[in-house]
Each structure stands twice: as structure tokens, then as C-alpha cells.
Amino acid sequence: MRILGALDGNSYSFNILKDLALLCANTWADTTLLIVCNEKDISDPEKLLQEYAKSFYHFIGEKDGPYKIPKTIKITKTSGGELLFKTKGIKEFVLKLALIKDPAKEILKQAKELDADLIVLGCSKGMDCEWQGVVGLPYKIARDANCSVLIIKESTDPRQITSFLDQSNVSQESLELINQMVTIHDAGLKIVGLMGDKGVVGKDNVERKMLEILAYYNEKGMKAWITFIEKKEIEEYVARATNEGMVALWMGKKSFFSKIFSTNLLLKLIEHAKSSILILR
Amino acid sequence: MAKALLYLDENLASSIALRYVDYLSSLLYLETFIIHVVEPDEKEQAGTGWVRRSWETGILESGQATISRLLKTEKVKCTFSGPPKIKIGDREREILQELRVGAYDLFIEGHLPISKSENFFELLESDLYKNVPCSILCVKNLSVSKTIGVLIGNGVQTNPIILTLDKLIKNSEMEIELIHYKFKDVDTLEFESNKEAEILIEESRNFFSQKGLNISNAHAVTGTPEALGDFMINYAFVACSFLPRKSLISEALAQSPNSVLLCK
Numbered sequence: 001m002r003i004l005g006a007l008d009g010n011s012y013s014f015n016i017l018k019d020l021a022l023l024c025a026n027t028w029a030d031t032t033l034l035i036v037c038n039e040k041d042i043s044d045p046e047k048l049l050q051e052y053a054k055s056f057y058h059f060i061g062e063k064d065g066p067y068k069i070p071k072t073i074k075i076t077k078t079s080g081g082e083l084l085f086k087t088k089g090i091k092e093f094v095l096k097l098a099l100i101k102d103p104a105k106e107i108l109k110q111a112k113e114l115d116a117d118l119i120v121l122g123c124s125k126g127m128d129c130e131w132q133g134v135v136g137l138p139y140k141i142a143r144d145a146n147c148s149v150l151i152i153k154e155s156t157d158p159r160q161i162t163s164f165l166d167q168s169n170v171s172q173e174s175l176e177l178i179n180q181m182v183t184i185h186d187a188g189l190k191i192v193g194l195m196g197d198k199g200v201v202g203k204d205n206v207e208r209k210m211l212e213i214l215a216y217y218n219e220k221g222m223k224a225w226i227t228f229i230e231k232k233e234i235e236e237y238v239a240r241a242t243n244e245g246m247v248a249l250w251m252g253k254k255s256f257f258s259k260i261f262s263t264n265l266l267l268k269l270i271e272h273a274k275s276s277i278l279i280l281r
Numbered sequence: 282m283a284k285a286l287l288y289l290d291e292n293l294a295s296s297i298a299l300r301y302v303d304y305l306s307s308l309l310y311l312e313t314f315i316i317h318v319v320e321p322d323e324k325e326q327a328g329t330g331w332v333r334r335s336w337e338t339g340i341l342e343s344g345q346a347t348i349s350r351l352l353k354t355e356k357v358k359c360t361f362s363g364p365p366k367i368k369i370g371d372r373e374r375e376i377l378q379e380l381r382v383g384a385y386d387l388f389i390e391g392h393l394p395i396s397k398s399e400n401f402f403e404l405l406e407s408d409l410y411k412n413v414p415c416s417i418l419c420v421k422n423l424s425v426s427k428t429i430g431v432l433i434g435n436g437v438q439t440n441p442i443i444l445t446l447d448k449l450i451k452n453s454e455m456e457i458e459l460i461h462y463k464f465k466d467v468d469t470l471e472f473e474s475n476k477e478a479e480i481l482i483e484e485s486r487n488f489f490s491q492k493g494l495n496i497s498n499a500h501a502v503t504g505t506p507e508a509l510g511d512f513m514i515n516y517a518f519v520a521c522s523f524l525p526r527k528s529l530i531s532e533a534l535a536q537s538p539n540s541v542l543l544c545k
Binding site: 208211214215226227230 | 394
């Protein structure tokens with residue numbers, strides 16, 4: 001697995017570092033932390049990079065893990081003007097800082113180049129969801145990325161993770177991501193299916209998949225349960241779930257959620273969420 | 282040991298119920314029989330004599346195959362008493378008939394948890410649930426826990442719960458926690474005791490211990506039925522006396538994704 005953490009110089013980015021570091025270490029992911037900043041917003045880029053590196057190592061701890069922990073953090077400058085710090089243990093850890101004007105474009109470009117499985121980013125509280133002064137950047141990333149996206153709006157400890165499922169096309173990586181989020185926060189997991197007039201909504205035996213997922217998490221000793229909601233109450237239910245904890249949406253091509261969350265609802269969901277949103281692809 | 286009748290069909294609710302019974306069988310002394318009812322369309326029911334008998338044989342074989350498929354798919358480890366009982370006819374009538382004739386202690390079936398409470402109330406008000414002569418375990422999820430939550434107060438009768446749990450869990454590893462609930466319009470459940478709760482908890486403790494059922498913990502909680510429903514998710518199941526009408530307690534049971542033991 002490869003995780004791309006998108007960061008800037010604001011407090012919401014620092015606040016997600018604990019979750020991000022634990023997620024990277026627990027999934028043994030090749031990790032790239034990309035700090036994208038406007039030149040005018042940052043006085044000492046090298047210091048910022050040092051702080052992120054130190055915090056990352058602080059949160060993963062000194063126990064045996066996938067990353068090599070260096071004695072000193074030596075930063076180099078690439079020919080393109082980026083600041084770079086890199087280590088290779090069992091897994092790779094890359095930290096780089098780029099001074100650019102269009103952060104969304106850069107994050108999506110890097111995710112594509114790295115073939116990332118997950119992009120993690122924080123954003124400001126409230127409905128603006130600002131990132132580097134750009135309103136709606138997290139939504140843009142969630143909408144346009146080809147991989148899963150985790151948006152941490154506030155560093156909270158969700159008691160419950162509500163995951164919505166309406167398809168059987170669920171990757172092992174996405175199951176593992178949910179597993180890690182539940183473990184990190186010691187949360188309960190609610191797997192929500194859709195109920196229509198003719199029974200459970202979804203293609204390719206989604207009922208079977210729900211049971212498999214439920215059994216998979218139960219066998220891992222996690223508190224997981226399934227529940228169903230009616231199609232017409234989905235908006236209200238999702239809004240309530242974002243108040244209670246993290247919301248995870250499986251949004252594959254075949255997904256009904258993908259259809260209804262493809263436009264305004266995804267934006268609304270990110271705007272109104274009080275904690276975190278995980279878009280699984 | 283409790284004699285139980287498990288209703289199975291080829292759907293998600295039954296798959297969950299089957300797996301849950303498999304889990305419970307590792308903790309409790311259950312003698313479980315399986316029942317499946319095939320309800321043919323009126324148009325399908327044809328003929329008399331050998332024509333009728335051949336048609337019935339075909340239907341029974343198909344029902345048998347359904348249950349065999351389910352058992353094979355779910356790969357359960359527990360053993361069942363006797364071959365599955367395959368019946369033809371009205372589901373409610375056939376189940377009630379079997380429960381009366383077989384003198385069962387417990388009827389078990391799966392029920393998918395739906396956020397709309399009406400769905401659960403319809404079940405409580407159904408002829409089947411009202412007329413079942415024993416306690417009912419309504420399985421909604423695979424709750425892995427060794428603790429049972431027992432609701433007290435709010436019109437819940439303790440005696441049927443004690444009688445059912447006596448048969449079901451006595452000398453097992455399972456523990457009992459008492460929950461006294463009072464409504465309060467607040468967002469999160471609050472743990473606050475009051476005189477009424479203390480008295481009821483103490484009384485219930487005594488009733489349970491007289492039957493050799495020890496209470497490991499007791500909670501006096503206040504909040505909305507939704508909050509109580511969420512609180513109960515950590516239990517293997519929640520036991521309550523059978524409440525055929527809408528109430529705060531049945532609302533909480535409807536809201537909870539947990540399995541419910543309705544004691545009669």
C-alpha cells in the first residue's frame with residue numbers, strides 16, 4: 001500500500017499527523033508526505049519540513065516498524081527546487097516540500113505518479129473546508145482522485161465509524177483501511193446497507209458481501225454490526241452519522257452512492273461533516 | 282439446556298441467525314432444531330392423490346436443498362438435533378404448530394436491523410410473535426460478547442426473563458448486567474442513579490440470585506431510546522419481557538442493532 005499525506009503549514013495539517021502516522025505504520029505503507037505551500041505563506045520551509053519529520057517519527061514511536069528512523073534529518077534540494085528527505089527501511093518514507101500555486105493539481109498529480117492507494121489530508125473546521133486559503137480543495141481531491149481519500153476535518157476520536165456499502169466490489173485494501181481506522185480510534189463499526197422497495201439495494205449479491213465483511217471484522221475481534229436504511233432517508237442519515245463519528249463511503253463505479261454522491265451531495269457531505277470522511281475506491 | 286427452534290430461509294437475516302446460533306452454541310447449552318417453511322403460490326397448488334403427493338415431494342426436496350445449501354455456505358461448526366423440519370404451507374401457522382407440538386423453550390429467527398422503528402413494531406405486533414408459546418430470540422447481528430443486558434423497570438416483567446435465562450445460560454460462562462432506563466431528552470446517555478432505580482436494581486438482583494443467576498454489573502441510565510439503543514450494542518443480546526405494544530423500551534430495542542431476547 002502507498003499512502004500520500006497532503007500537508008501545508010496550517011494547524012489542521014499538523015493535527016492530522018498522529019492519525020496519519022499511525023495509519024501509515026499500522027498498514028506498513030510506503031509513505032510520501034507532500035507539503036505544498038505558497039511561497040508567501042512560509043518563512044522557513046526547511047524548519048517546517050524538520051518539524052513534520054520529527055512529529056511523524058514521534059507518533060510512530062521507536063518500536064520496530066516499517067520505517068528506518070534516522071539519527072539526524074538531512075534535507076536535500078532537488079533540481080526542481082523541492083526540499084526532500086527520504087529514508088528506506090522495510091518501507092519507504094519520503095517527505096517533500098514544494099512551493100507551488102495550485103495545491104489541488106499538485107496533490108492529484110503526485111497521487112497519480114506514485115500510484116497511491118490513499119490520500120490523507122486535513123482541512124479547516126466549519127463549512128468552508130479551506131486548505132491553503134482555497135475553498136473546496138478537499139472536495140476537489142475527493143471528487144477527482146482515482147484512489148481512496150481520507151479527509152480529516154477535525155482531529156477527533158470517533159466512537160463510531162459508519163461505512164456505507166451497496167456493492168460487492170470491495171477491495172482488500174479498503175477493508176484494511178477501515179480496520180486500521182477502527183483500531184486506531186478503538187471505535188465501533190457500523191456497516192450500513194440500503195433497503196429499497198424490493199429489498200436490499202445493490203448489485204452482485206451485496207447481501208453476501210455485507211455478511212462476509214461483518215464476519216471478517218468480528219473475527220478480528222472488532223465491534224461491528226450491520227444496519228439498513230431506506231433509500232429516501234439516506235441524506236438525513238448520512239448527515240447524522242457525520243455528527244456521530246467518521247463516515248466511510250465505498251464509491252466504486254457500480255455504486256449507487258457513487259451516483260447520488262457524485263455531485264452536490266459529496267460537497268454537502270464534506271462541508272457539513274464534523275469529523276472525518278473516508279471515500280473508498 | 283434449552284430446546285430451541287431456529288427458522289431458516291435463504292437470505293441474509295437467516296445467514297446471520299445461523300452464524301449467531303453457531304457462536305451462542307459455544308457458550309450456551311442449546312438443543313437446536315431447524316425449521317424451514319415453503320409457502321407455495323396458490324396457483325402452484327394443484328391436484329389430488331398421487332399428483333398432489335408428487336408435487337409435495339418436489340416442494341419438500343426443494344426446501345431441503347435450500348437449507349442444505351445454506352448450511353454448506355455458512356460452514357457452521359455447531360450440530361443440530363435431527364434433520365431440518367421442512368414444512369409446506371403458511372409460515373406463521375407451521376412455525377406455531379411446531380412450537381406447540383415440540384414444547385420448545387426458545388424460538389430463534391433472523392431479522393435485519395432497519396433504522397425505521399415501525400419495522401420492528403410490526404414484528405412485535407405480528408400474529409406469530411404474539412402467539413409464540415415460548416421466548417423469542419430475534420437475531421439482528423453477530424454480536425460477539427459474553428455479557429447479556431437485561432432491561433428492568435418501565436413495565437418490563439422480571440419473572441419471564443429469569444425463567445428464560447435460567448434455562449438458557451445457567452452454569453454457562455455468560456454474565457448478566459442489569460439496565461434501568463429512564464427517558465431524558467439529552468443527546469448522549471447519562472449514567473445517573475435515583476431512588477427508584479436503586480430499589481429496582483436491588484430487587485432484581487435478589488430475584489436473579491435466588492435462581493442462581495448472578496448479576497455482574499448494573500447501570501441506571503437516562504437519555505433517549507436512540508441513545509439507549511446505541512449503548513446496548515456491546516451486549517451479546519438484550520433480554521426483556523415480551524412487549525407487544527409501542528413503548529420507550531420497544532423503541533430502544535427497535536433502534537438497537539443488537540439481538541433481542543423477548544421473554545414470555
